[in-house]
Amino acid sequence: GEEQLRDGGLHRRRVVVLFSLPFHGHLNPTLKLAALLRARGLAVTVLHTDFNAPDPARHPGLAFVPIHETPLQDTAVSPDSDILAKLLALNAAIAAPFRQALASLQDAVACAVVDGQCYAAMDAAGELGVPVLALRTDSAAALRNMLAIPRLRDAGYLPFKGKQTKKEQLDEPAPGLEPLRVRDLIRVDGCDTDELCGFVTSVADAVRASVSGIVFNTFEAIEAPELAKIQRELSLPAFAVGPLHLLSQTPPPAEQSLHAPDRGCLAWLDARTPRSVLYVSLGSLACVNRAVFEEMAWGLAGSGVPFLWVVRPGMVTGGAAGEEAPPPLPDGLEEKMRGRGKIVTWAPQREVLAHDAIGAFWTHCGWNSILESICEGVPMLVQPCFADQMVNARYVTHEWGVGMEVGEVIERERVAKAVTKLMVGEDGAWMRERARRLQVQASAATSLALDSLVQYILSL
Ligand code: UDP
Numbered sequence: 001g002e003e004q005l006r007d008g009g010l011h012r013r014r015v016v017v018l019f020s021l022p023f024h025g026h027l028n029p030t031l032k033l034a035a036l037l038r039a040r041g042l043a044v045t046v047l048h049t050d051f052n053a054p055d056p057a058r059h060p061g062l063a064f065v066p067i068h069e070t071p072l073q074d075t076a077v078s079p080d081s082d083i084l085a086k087l088l089a090l091n092a093a094i095a096a097p098f099r100q101a102l103a104s105l106q107d108a109v110a111c112a113v114v115d116g117q118c119y120a121a122m123d124a125a126g127e128l129g130v131p132v133l134a135l136r137t138d139s140a141a142a143l144r145n146m147l148a149i150p151r152l153r154d155a156g157y158l159p160f161k162g163k164q165t166k167k168e169q170l171d172e173p174a175p176g177l178e179p180l181r182v183r184d185l186i187r188v189d190g191c192d193t194d195e196l197c198g199f200v201t202s203v204a205d206a207v208r209a210s211v212s213g214i215v216f217n218t219f220e221a222i223e224a225p226e227l228a229k230i231q232r233e234l235s236l237p238a239f240a241v242g243p244l245h246l247l248s249q250t251p252p253p254a255e256q257s258l259h260a261p262d263r264g265c266l267a268w269l270d271a272r273t274p275r276s277v278l279y280v281s282l283g284s285l286a287c288v289n290r291a292v293f294e295e296m297a298w299g300l301a302g303s304g305v306p307f308l309w310v311v312r313p314g315m316v317t318g319g320a321a322g323e324e325a326p327p328p329l330p331d332g333l334e335e336k337m338r339g340r341g342k343i344v345t346w347a348p349q350r351e352v353l354a355h356d357a358i359g360a361f362w363t364h365c366g367w368n369s370i371l372e373s374i375c376e377g378v379p380m381l382v383q384p385c386f387a388d389q390m391v392n393a394r395y396v397t398h399e400w401g402v403g404m405e406v407g408e409v410i411e412r413e414r415v416a417k418a419v420t421k422l423m424v425g426e427d428g429a430w431m432r433e434r435a436r437r438l439q440v441q442a443s444a445a446t447s448l449a450l451d452s453l454v455q456y457i458l459s460l
Contacts, residue, residue, distance in 0.1 A: 014110040016457060018101060018135075019067075021090050021115045024053035024258045024284040025368045026137045029217045031256055031429040032248040033113065033135065033241065034062050036447075040454045042110075047101050049094060051077070054256050065105070067097040079287055079314040083387055084191045084199060091120040091202075099124035106130060111457045113215060116143070119206035128209025131460040133453075134207055135215045138367045140226035140238070141395060142212070142388035145177055145186045147233070149200045157182060184394040188386050207234065212460060215453060217242035217371065217445045221441035222400060239453040243371045245350065247447055252350040258284065259346035265308055266351060268342045272306055273430075275359035278381070278423055279352050281310035282364040286385040287317045292410045294330050299415020301336040305423045308342045308352065353378050359432075360422045362406065365389040370396060377439030379431035381406050381422050402435040 016037055020030035031046070031054060038044045038061045045063040048054055051072055056064045075081040076089035098121050102112060109130050114121040116134035125132040140291055152158050155175065170183040177185070188196060188295050207214075214234065219242050220227065231238045241247070269277060280300065282288070288296070293316045316327035324343050349369070352358060353376040362381040363369045370392050373380055380403030384393040396403040404422060407414040424430040 013028070014458065015045055015108045015405065016385045017045050017047055017105060017106065017109050017111065017112040017130075018113075018120050019047040019098065019114045019118070020135070020137075021087070021094075021118050022049045024052075025366055026115055026117070027052065027054060027258075028146050028256055029137045029242075029244045030075070030113075030115070030135060031059060032244040032250060033215070033217075035059065035250065036241070036244070036248050036450055038062060038404060040450070042454065042457070045105060047098065050091075051060045052258055056253060060079075060214070064366060065100040066102060067094060069093040069097050073131045079285075081316060082188050083285065084188050084196055087117055087199060088195075091118060094118070095120035095124060099128065102130060103128055111212075111460050116207075116214065117203065119202040122203075122210045126206070131212050132210045132333075133213045133457070134211045135214050135217075135342035136205040137210065137217055138388045139217055139218050139392060139395070140230050140240070141177075141180070141227050142186065142229055142367070142391045143216075144181065144226060144233070145388070145391050146200055148177060148202055149186065149199045151176075152185065153197055157185065158187075158196075160185065160187045163336055179393055179399055180391060186387055186391060207236075211236065211271040213237040213239060213453075213456060215239045215241055217244045217367070219442065220449075221445065222374070222395070222438065237456065239346075239449045239456070241453060243375055243442055245368075245372065245446060246375050246442060246445065247450065250306075252348060252354075255350070257346070257348075259312075261346050261348035262344035263348055265342055265344050265347055266355065269308065269355045269357040272357035274356045276306055276423075277357045278303075278305050278307040278360050278362055278419060279306055279347070279349075279358050279378075280362040281347065282312075282313070282315065282348065282368040282383070282385065283369055286364040286366075286389075287315055288385075288410075289317050290327075293327065295331050295410045295412045296415060298336075298412040299410075300341060300419065301333055302412055303356075303416040303419040303423075304340070305419050306340045307419075308344070308347065308358075310345070310349075311343050312345060328431075358426065365392040365396065366435050367392055371442075371450065374400075374402065374435065374438045375442045379403055379422060379428060379435045381418060383410070400438060402431055402438060404431065407447065 018034045020026045034044045049069045065312045070093045073089045074083040111131045112125040116136040174180040313326045361373045361378050367383045382393040383406045384390045406418050
């Protein structure tokens with residue numbers, strides 16, 4: 001290491017290859033980890049798909065190599081297909097080209113840090129004899145839940161029957177995964193349980209066969225017990241290097257963004273009083289049907305609370321507007337909002353959450369959104385839609401006490417009530433206080449785990 005450091009300041013024969021599936025919520029943390037490793041003297045090459053390719057100009061110091069994946073099936077890109085279909089299609093599309101790209105770099109590669117949902121990349125690296133670390137862009141709790149899915153199926157907890165299950169059963173603790181209840185378990189509505197188990201088994205097999213460690217975008221103060229358990233369960237070292245966006249100190253405007261953010265909403269926020277605005281966003285993937293969309297809209301307008309709402313094109317399913325245009329607002333809504341509501345197609349989320357005017361965040365509970373909210377001390381209204389969002393919502397509301405539910409059924413009156421309770425009620429004030437405490441802990445998260453990750457990479 002020392003000699004190579006003197007040789008131009010870089011561990012030149014120590015290239016770390018990073019690879020992420022082309023989801024917004026995976027690419028961003030991966031690129032932040034890439035920048036952090038680079039800053040510690042490692043040469044970093046980012047392999048990436050042509051689909052949603054990162055912009056190299058935004059990431060000086062990193063090398064980028066496209067893998068030219070086989071053309072993606074519709075399921076991988078369509079907003080209507082579920083996340084499992086997307087994951088399976090992407091794994092299939094990248095397997096051969098990823099392997100080829102990695103093989104061409106192989107001699108120089110110290111280690112590959114690949115997307116922990118990408119069994120195809122873990123397998124390929126393992127077969128080439130390249131040491132592999134899995135980068136999880138979800139929480140340690142979510143990974144524990146995911147690995148337990150086949151066991152939960154065998155015990156009869158899956159397929160999830162939702163409304164057909166008695167409330168008491170849904171409220172039972174999930175065995176081995178407390179504080180999760182049965183209702184909080186990872187699920188993907190409409191997807192086949194066998195297919196889900198097949199995917200999980202592919203990931204688990206790849207981890208067991210090829211992986212030398214797990215890297216998490218999380219931090220000890222919120223997940224210490226979960227991290228300890230997963231290390232024990234997998235007999236692998238786990239590195240909690242998050243919150244990556246905080247440690248990498250990337251100014252938000254320099255961030256990778258798959259959509260152009262509407263920065264005009266920041267000026268709109270400037271004109272609002274502190275903590276008066278509710279920020280509403282369901283992230284980059286989650287969709288709702290027209291009926292839910294309308295209940296959200298009328299509930300927001302009826303609450304009387306100012307709000308900034310991200311309504312993505314394609315976010316409302318079954319609409320006539322198609323995938324390119326944002327869905328039309330319900331008739332008469334603008335009138336009812338009376339200038340209190342601002343709607344954008346994509347927000348500069350980190351800057352929005354950091355803005356004084358924001359009082360709370362109505363979120364789908366994507367892991368990045370939760371970390372970003374915690375890091376700004378913003379309490380949450382949770383509306384988990386699928387997959388690990390259920391798990392994250394449970395931790396937000398019951399483990400960390402920094403948020404509350406919108407309600408199991410999204411209905412305008414209940415929405416308005418929940419919004420008011422969080423924005424102006426006593427419960428909201430208490431949650432804001434808790435959120436501020438977590439913010440302090442997040443900002444105290446150190447790069448010690450990152451240092452040990454670098455040592456570990458150099459030892460492989
Ligand atoms: N995001 C954004 N603008 C928006 C909505 C989302 O910049 O209008 C960003 C957000 O800051 C986060 C990411 O998109 O970093 C969403 O990731 P998350 O894990 O929360 O959810 P996913 O999109 O993966 O479901």
